[in-house]
Amino acid sequence: MPILFQDIWPIENLGEYKIHFARWNQHSQPLEVFARDRREWQEWQEYRPGRDDFNRPLIFSLMQFYHEQDTWLFGGVYRVLARHADRYEVELSDIRANMIGRLKLFYPYRDRTTRPVMERHHAAFEVHEILSEPYSGRNFPGFDDADLSFEELETLIRNERLDWRAAMENIKGVYLITDIHTGRRYVGSAYADLGIWSRWRQYIETGHGGNAELTRLVRDEGVGYCREHFRFALLEQRTARTPDDIVIARETFWKRVLLTRGEGRVANAVEIPCRRAPGI
Incomplete structure (x- = not known):
């Protein structure tokens, strides 16, 4: 039997939350952004598109754990301090701060909407895993x-x-x-x-x-x-x-x-010249 998220984290004030399903934005994976720079990760919560998506006081941020299908990593609960025309002002709250970067949820979310209301999804989240330490990069595979x-x-x-x-x-x-x-x-x-x-x-x-x-x-x-x-x-x-x-x-x-010298070169396999020195 799966462990439901609501069993370990019941939220009474669901109407105060928007979820942020952060996914690849054609440039960066949010999971890597979170792991390398928490300030940069906060900027993902501060970004405002044309419409006012974060129109509730709290953001339940999740990032796609793209190494595993339908898995999301908890990135913190952010409090919306101000809404400007071009950005949000947010601060990281202390709500379940010990779970940030550790709680992995399973949820086959396919909708294109990245900032839905919490009450439509909270009951369907399953606890996939709780990491012993916050995520800092994938394990060495050999x-x-x-x-x-x-x-x-x-x-x-x-x-x-x-x-x-x-x-x-x-x-x-x-x-x-x-x-x-x-x-x-x-x-x-x-x-x-x-x-x-x-x-x-x-x-x-x-x-x-x-x-x-x-x-x-x-x-x-x-x-x-x-x-x-x-x-x-x-x-x-x-x-x-x-x-x-x-x-x-x-x-x-x-x-x-690999045909990177030029002899018998195949399409899209081109040598990049380099100087000869240790490690080059």
Whole structure:
């Protein structure tokens, strides 16, 4: 038998609440926004479209837990302080603050309306899980499944996720960056005294990681372009004791296999030139 949300959190004043079903806005996943920057997450509650959707005193904010179907993560109850023509003023209340980022609800919500009234949905929410700690990025899935969007990786780096850092910090290896907008692919490596974690951190901090072509891209399009379109995948990992020339040879192998050098190039698989230095 499922545990209903109303069984653990009965709300008597349902008429004071609007729900915010925060979903991907074509640029960012709200789950990653919440995990990397709580102030930025509050701005999602302060955004006002043309109509006055948050026309009640309280906002019950949920974000789509997009790794799991029909699952929502509780993002806090916000109090609406003022309604301006172009934005709301809100503050995070202390209502069930201990559940923020921990309470996961199951609800197959398909409606396009993102800010409905609470009384139409409260009774249908099921408790999916209560995390032991607030969400700070998805769990390390193993080296074979290390495939992340820029946003996901940024969340992990900013929160210093221990499971990811412990696994990736002291390994050398070869990785793939894919621009899903253009189809461009870049094979790189981490070696010498630079592990995968530190190498990927450079990309999160700058967007380009020191690569000349990516530097121009970031200059023209901004880091937001990288956050929206880049994916990182670990192609293979090696221990810290592996000689650098072996890692470099494996990088060359993957460039040949993935046709990123130009020989026999396929559509949308284009080499991004780079300078030769440790980790490039």
